[in-house]
Amino acid sequence: MEVVLAIVIGFLYGGGLYLMMRRNLIQLIIGLGLLSHGANLLIFTAGGLRKGGAPILADGEKVFSTIPADPLPQALILTSIVISFAVTAFALVLFLRTYQTVGTDDVDELKETETE
Template identity: 50%
Template sequence: MEPLMAIAIGMLYAAAIFLMLRRSIVKLVIGLMLMTNAANLLIFTSAGMTRGAPPLIPEGMLAPEGVVADPLPQAVVLTAIVIAFGVLAFAVVLIRRAYEVVKADDLDMMKDTDT
């Protein structure tokens, strides 16, 4: 399963970089979304993709029984998803305002308004 995920993550990173190198600011934000999703999948994959029980310790024991899931990557990815959503919301508002001022989504046309 890990080699398949590595290929999928590589394709997501490649698509994200390709979109982020385009001149359209909308494609830049879509590439940013793809890059955050690829990073989240990378964290999950690097932590190990084993199915297991919840990491609960039964009463009276010092360690959980059997194979358990690692909760740390899940918590990190959940935090990353929330942060990525906040960045996406800010970027959408910023793009809308920039489009209202410049009347274009081309990054080169936005540079011409700096003077």
């Protein structure tokens, strides 16, 4: 199973980076999104895949009878998902403002800091 996920992660990274190297601002954002999916999945897979059920105690139990999925990567990823949403939102607004100010959405033309 891990092998399958490893391949998926590889595709997500490659696709994300390829999009980030294109010239459109929107593609840059989408690439960033793919890349963060890849990173999240990487953490998740590296933490170990266990089909032992969610790390949630059943009613009435005080300790886990079977080993559940690892809660730590989950907590990390939860944080990461929300943060990457904020990053996407911020990037979107930033690029929109850039586009309106500079008048181009071509990343290659953005190398000068002076606006005309």
